[in-house]
Amino acid sequence: DAEITQSPRHKITETGRQVTLACHQTWNHNNMFWYRQDLGHGLRLIHYSYGVQDTNKGEVSDGYSVSRSNTEDLPLTLESAASSQTSVYFCASQSGGSSYEQYFGPGTRLTVT
Amino acid sequence: DAKTTQPTSMDCAEGRAANLPCNHSTISGNEYVYWYRQIHSQGPQYIIHGLKNNETNEMASLIITEDRKSSTLILPHATLRDTAVYYCIAKTSYDKVIFGPGTSLSVIP
Numbered sequence: 661d662a663e664i665t666q667s668p669r670h671k672i673t674e675t676g677r678q679v680t681l682a683c684h685q686t687w688n689h690n691n692m693f694w695y696r697q698d699l700g701h702g703l704r705l706i707h708y709s710y711g712v713q714d715t716n717k718g719e720v721s722d723g724y725s726v727s728r729s730n731t732e733d734l735p736l737t738l739e740s741a742a743s744s745q746t747s748v749y750f751c752a753s754q755s756g757g758s759s760y761e762q763y764f765g766p767g768t769r770l771t772v773t
Numbered sequence: 774d775a776k777t778t779q780p781t782s783m784d785c786a787e788g789r790a791a792n793l794p795c796n797h798s799t800i801s802g803n804e805y806v807y808w809y810r811q812i813h814s815q816g817p818q819y820i821i822h823g824l825k826n827n828e829t830n831e832m833a834s835l836i837i838t839e840d841r842k843s844s845t846l847i848l849p850h851a852t853l854r855d856t857a858v859y860y861c862i863a864k865t866s867y868d869k870v871i872f873g874p875g876t877s878l879s880v881i882p
Binding site: 702765 | 805807809811814815816817818819822866869870871872873874875
Protein backbone atom coordinates (compact mmCIF):
# COMPACT_ATOMS: atom_id res chain seq x y z
CA ASP A 661 0.00 0.00 0.00
CA ALA A 662 1.08 3.57 -0.68
CA GLU A 663 2.11 5.52 2.36
CA ILE A 664 3.89 8.54 3.77
CA THR A 665 6.74 8.03 6.20
CA GLN A 666 8.85 10.31 8.35
CA SER A 667 12.24 9.71 9.87
CA PRO A 668 13.49 9.81 12.46
CA ARG A 669 10.41 9.54 14.70
CA HIS A 670 12.31 11.05 17.62
CA LYS A 671 15.40 13.25 17.56
CA ILE A 672 17.37 15.08 20.22
CA THR A 673 19.92 17.61 19.04
CA GLU A 674 21.94 20.49 20.41
CA THR A 675 21.47 24.18 19.77
CA GLY A 676 23.32 25.34 16.67
CA ARG A 677 23.47 21.98 14.91
CA GLN A 678 22.02 21.39 11.46
CA VAL A 679 19.21 18.87 11.45
CA THR A 680 17.36 17.29 8.53
CA LEU A 681 14.00 15.58 8.89
CA ALA A 682 13.00 13.20 6.14
CA CYS A 683 9.59 12.80 4.52
CA HIS A 684 8.92 10.17 1.87
CA GLN A 685 5.67 9.36 0.10
CA THR A 686 4.90 6.58 -2.34
CA TRP A 687 1.68 7.96 -3.83
CA ASN A 688 3.50 9.97 -6.48
CA HIS A 689 1.74 13.08 -5.19
CA ASN A 690 2.81 16.45 -6.58
CA ASN A 691 2.06 18.48 -3.44
CA MET A 692 3.94 18.09 -0.17
CA PHE A 693 3.79 20.09 3.05
CA TRP A 694 5.60 20.50 6.35
CA TYR A 695 3.82 21.58 9.55
CA ARG A 696 4.93 22.02 13.12
CA GLN A 697 2.70 21.57 16.13
CA ASP A 698 3.28 23.10 19.53
CA LEU A 699 1.05 23.12 22.57
CA GLY A 700 -1.23 26.13 22.36
CA HIS A 701 -0.49 26.86 18.70
CA GLY A 702 -2.02 24.00 16.79
CA LEU A 703 -0.60 23.08 13.38
CA ARG A 704 1.35 25.75 11.53
CA LEU A 705 2.56 25.51 7.95
CA ILE A 706 6.33 25.80 7.50
CA HIS A 707 7.05 25.14 3.81
CA TYR A 708 5.30 23.47 0.92
CA SER A 709 5.99 22.29 -2.60
CA TYR A 710 3.73 21.81 -5.62
CA GLY A 711 6.25 19.78 -7.60
CA VAL A 712 9.89 19.04 -8.33
CA GLN A 713 12.08 22.15 -7.96
CA ASP A 714 9.14 24.12 -6.51
CA THR A 715 9.24 25.34 -2.89
CA ASN A 716 7.21 27.95 -1.05
CA LYS A 717 7.29 29.56 2.38
CA GLY A 718 4.48 29.02 4.81
CA GLU A 719 3.43 30.81 7.99
CA VAL A 720 6.54 30.04 10.04
CA SER A 721 9.42 29.47 7.60
CA ASP A 722 12.24 31.37 9.35
CA GLY A 723 15.09 29.01 10.28
CA TYR A 724 13.86 26.23 7.99
CA SER A 725 14.53 25.23 4.41
CA VAL A 726 13.29 22.54 2.03
CA SER A 727 14.34 21.22 -1.34
CA ARG A 728 12.41 19.09 -3.81
CA SER A 729 14.67 17.11 -6.11
CA ASN A 730 12.19 14.31 -6.80
CA THR A 731 8.49 13.64 -6.41
CA GLU A 732 8.75 11.28 -3.44
CA ASP A 733 10.80 13.31 -0.95
CA LEU A 734 10.66 16.70 0.77
CA PRO A 735 13.36 16.90 3.44
CA LEU A 736 13.10 19.69 6.01
CA THR A 737 16.37 21.24 7.20
CA LEU A 738 16.92 23.30 10.30
CA GLU A 739 20.03 25.25 9.42
CA SER A 740 21.03 26.05 13.02
CA ALA A 741 18.68 24.44 15.49
CA ALA A 742 17.24 26.63 18.24
CA SER A 743 15.34 25.67 21.39
CA SER A 744 12.29 27.44 19.96
CA GLN A 745 12.23 24.77 17.24
CA THR A 746 11.50 22.03 19.74
CA SER A 747 8.23 20.71 18.38
CA VAL A 748 6.41 17.87 16.66
CA TYR A 749 6.80 18.03 12.89
CA PHE A 750 4.27 16.58 10.46
CA CYS A 751 4.72 16.03 6.77
CA ALA A 752 1.75 15.73 4.40
CA SER A 753 1.17 15.02 0.74
CA GLN A 754 -1.67 15.69 -1.66
CA SER A 755 -2.26 14.81 -5.26
CA GLY A 756 -2.28 17.87 -7.48
CA GLY A 757 -5.19 19.08 -9.53
CA SER A 758 -8.62 18.57 -8.01
CA SER A 759 -7.65 16.17 -5.23
CA TYR A 760 -9.14 17.01 -1.88
CA GLU A 761 -7.31 15.11 0.80
CA GLN A 762 -4.01 15.68 2.46
CA TYR A 763 -2.40 12.56 3.88
CA PHE A 764 -0.26 13.07 6.95
CA GLY A 765 2.74 11.19 8.20
CA PRO A 766 3.13 9.95 11.79
CA GLY A 767 5.23 12.92 12.89
CA THR A 768 8.76 13.54 14.18
CA ARG A 769 9.27 14.73 17.72
CA LEU A 770 12.32 17.02 17.77
CA THR A 771 13.94 18.25 20.97
CA VAL A 772 16.62 20.93 20.80
CA THR A 773 18.68 21.17 24.01
CA ASP B 774 -8.92 30.96 2.48
CA ALA B 775 -12.15 31.77 4.30
CA LYS B 776 -11.90 32.05 8.08
CA THR B 777 -13.79 29.46 10.08
CA THR B 778 -14.93 29.57 13.70
CA GLN B 779 -15.59 26.53 15.85
CA PRO B 780 -16.37 25.98 19.52
CA THR B 781 -13.26 25.32 21.56
CA SER B 782 -14.55 22.10 23.10
CA MET B 783 -17.54 19.79 23.21
CA ASP B 784 -18.61 16.66 25.04
CA CYS B 785 -20.69 13.80 23.67
CA ALA B 786 -22.00 10.65 25.32
CA GLU B 787 -20.74 7.40 23.86
CA GLY B 788 -23.20 5.95 21.34
CA ARG B 789 -24.93 9.27 20.74
CA ALA B 790 -24.52 11.47 17.70
CA ALA B 791 -21.84 14.12 17.90
CA ASN B 792 -22.75 17.32 16.07
CA LEU B 793 -19.83 19.65 15.51
CA PRO B 794 -20.70 23.12 14.18
CA CYS B 795 -18.57 25.41 12.03
CA ASN B 796 -19.19 28.96 10.86
CA HIS B 797 -17.67 30.16 7.59
CA SER B 798 -19.68 33.25 6.73
CA THR B 799 -17.08 34.64 4.28
CA ILE B 800 -16.70 31.48 2.23
CA SER B 801 -16.42 32.08 -1.49
CA GLY B 802 -18.15 30.17 -4.24
CA ASN B 803 -15.17 27.99 -5.17
CA GLU B 804 -14.20 27.07 -1.62
CA TYR B 805 -15.07 23.70 -0.19
CA VAL B 806 -15.67 22.83 3.46
CA TYR B 807 -13.24 20.19 4.68
CA TRP B 808 -13.09 18.37 7.97
CA TYR B 809 -10.00 16.76 9.45
CA ARG B 810 -9.41 15.31 12.86
CA GLN B 811 -6.35 14.67 14.97
CA ILE B 812 -6.28 11.96 17.56
CA HIS B 813 -3.74 12.59 20.28
CA SER B 814 -0.12 12.36 19.08
CA GLN B 815 -1.10 11.24 15.58
CA GLY B 816 -1.07 13.08 12.26
CA PRO B 817 -4.33 14.70 11.16
CA GLN B 818 -6.76 12.52 9.26
CA TYR B 819 -9.11 13.61 6.49
CA ILE B 820 -12.78 12.97 7.26
CA ILE B 821 -15.02 14.48 4.61
CA HIS B 822 -15.54 17.50 2.39
CA GLY B 823 -18.38 19.21 0.52
CA LEU B 824 -19.23 22.20 -1.62
CA LYS B 825 -22.95 22.83 -1.19
CA ASN B 826 -24.68 19.45 -1.05
CA ASN B 827 -24.82 17.31 2.05
CA GLU B 828 -22.27 14.52 2.01
CA THR B 829 -21.97 11.19 3.79
CA ASN B 830 -19.21 8.60 3.94
CA GLU B 831 -18.31 5.73 6.21
CA MET B 832 -16.95 8.07 8.87
CA ALA B 833 -19.38 10.98 9.03
CA SER B 834 -22.02 13.20 7.47
CA LEU B 835 -21.56 16.81 6.49
CA ILE B 836 -24.53 19.16 6.46
CA ILE B 837 -23.98 22.53 4.75
CA THR B 838 -26.60 25.27 5.04
CA GLU B 839 -28.19 26.55 1.87
CA ASP B 840 -26.38 29.89 2.12
CA ARG B 841 -23.11 27.98 2.80
CA LYS B 842 -22.28 30.19 5.76
CA SER B 843 -22.18 27.32 8.21
CA SER B 844 -21.95 23.56 8.37
CA THR B 845 -22.20 20.67 10.83
CA LEU B 846 -20.13 17.52 10.98
CA ILE B 847 -22.12 14.59 12.34
CA LEU B 848 -20.56 11.47 13.83
CA PRO B 849 -23.68 9.29 14.03
CA HIS B 850 -22.67 6.96 16.86
CA ALA B 851 -19.70 8.41 18.70
CA THR B 852 -17.21 6.01 20.26
CA LEU B 853 -14.35 6.63 22.67
CA ARG B 854 -11.98 6.41 19.70
CA ASP B 855 -13.64 9.51 18.23
CA THR B 856 -12.15 11.64 21.01
CA ALA B 857 -9.97 14.05 19.04
CA VAL B 858 -9.53 17.63 17.84
CA TYR B 859 -11.74 18.32 14.82
CA TYR B 860 -10.74 20.95 12.30
CA CYS B 861 -13.11 22.70 9.92
CA ILE B 862 -11.35 24.31 6.95
CA ALA B 863 -12.72 26.30 4.04
CA LYS B 864 -10.50 26.36 0.98
CA THR B 865 -10.32 25.65 -2.72
CA SER B 866 -9.61 22.07 -3.76
CA TYR B 867 -6.07 22.82 -4.88
CA ASP B 868 -4.91 25.10 -2.08
CA LYS B 869 -2.92 24.17 1.01
CA VAL B 870 -4.56 23.34 4.32
CA ILE B 871 -4.26 26.00 7.01
CA PHE B 872 -5.41 24.73 10.39
CA GLY B 873 -7.21 26.75 13.01
CA PRO B 874 -7.49 25.73 16.67
CA GLY B 875 -10.37 23.29 16.00
CA THR B 876 -12.87 21.75 18.41
CA SER B 877 -11.69 19.33 21.07
CA LEU B 878 -14.34 16.60 21.22
CA SER B 879 -14.46 14.38 24.29
CA VAL B 880 -16.60 11.26 24.06
CA ILE B 881 -17.75 10.33 27.53
CA PRO B 882 -18.45 6.68 28.51
